[in-house]
Amino acid sequence: MSARAQKNRELLESAARDLYRHRDYASVTAAEIAARAGVTERTFFRHFSDKKEMFFSGSAEMTGSIEAAIHGAADEATEWELVQIALGSLAPLFENRAELVRERQDIINANPELRERELAKRNALSAAIARALRDRGCAVEIADISGALGGVVLHAAFTKWASSTSLSLSDALSESAARVSAIASP
Numbered sequence: 001m002s003a004r005a006q007k008n009r010e011l012l013e014s015a016a017r018d019l020y021r022h023r024d025y026a027s028v029t030a031a032e033i034a035a036r037a038g039v040t041e042r043t044f045f046r047h048f049s050d051k052k053e054m055f056f057s058g059s060a061e062m063t064g065s066i067e068a069a070i071h072g073a074a075d076e077a078t079e080w081e082l083v084q085i086a087l088g089s090l091a092p093l094f095e096n097r098a099e100l101v102r103e104r105q106d107i108i109n110a111n112p113e114l115r116e117r118e119l120a121k122r123n124a125l126s127a128a129i130a131r132a133l134r135d136r137g138c139a140v141e142i143a144d145i146s147g148a149l150g151g152v153v154l155h156a157a158f159t160k161w162a163s164s165t166s167l168s169l170s171d172a173l174s175e176s177a178a179r180v181s182a183i184a185s186p
Contacts, residue, residue, distance in 0.1 A: 009047045009057075011037040016054050017103060025051075025111045055104055055114055056121045058093065063128040065089045070132035079138055083150040084177050086129055090154070091169040094161075105162045126151030153177050 001009070015036035019028045030051050034044040048054050069089035070082050077085065094101050108114040130147030134140060156179075157172035164172075 005047070008037070008039050008043055011039065012044055012047060013054060016051070017100075017107075020107050025107060025114065052114060052117050055108055056117060059121055059124065062090055062093060062125060065093060066125065066128045067132045067135075070129070070136060079133055079142055079146045080149075080177075080181070082133060082136070083129055083146050083153070084173070086132065087150055087154055087157075087173050087177070088170060091173060094158070095169050102162050105158075122151050122155055125154065149180055153180055 012033055016028070016033045019032060019036060028051070030044050030048075031041045033051065033054075034041045037044075048057065066086040066089065069086045073082055073085050108118050126147040128147075129150040130143040133143035133146055138146070153173065153176045157169065157176040160176070161167055161169040161172040
């Protein structure tokens with residue numbers, strides 16, 4: 001992405017957050033976001049398929065991080081260790097923008113249509129974990145269960161981290177993974 005395109009994307013995201021601070025999500029249009037950002041509506045749609053996607057545009061980066069982490073892990077790592085490695089690779093993507101992520105999450109939590117999209121994106125990340133595990137030779141059923149558990153851990157950890165200013169996402173992920181391990185162990 002060119003520097004200008006990146007700048008336009010950032011302007012659009014900032015303009016949307018500003019509008020959502022003062023008005024509810026449903027009443028804000030893509031045209032208003034573009035106008036606030038000082039770009040055309042066409043530029044908006046060059047970057048985002050719709051205004052919901054503004055909140056989830058990092059999905060490809062997250063999927064790439066998951067896949068790279070799993071594929072780059074030691075051969076002897078267990079499936080559960082691979083899930084934890086994959087989830088750990090996501091922490092810097094969020095922690096580097098903690099304030100914006102928390103603000104974004106507040107908007108998502110207040111809007112059912114965004115929560116629905118969030119669930120779909122979480123399911124896509126679970127599927128990415130499962131796919132990467134299968135690529136490493138993991139049995140389909142184990143990969144699917146591991147991917148689903150990874151989605152649960154990510155959601156639990158992210159929710160806890162987003163509502164805290166003293167907990168790192170890495171620590172929240174470790175805590176949530178340990179809880180799942182404790183529940184699953186006899």
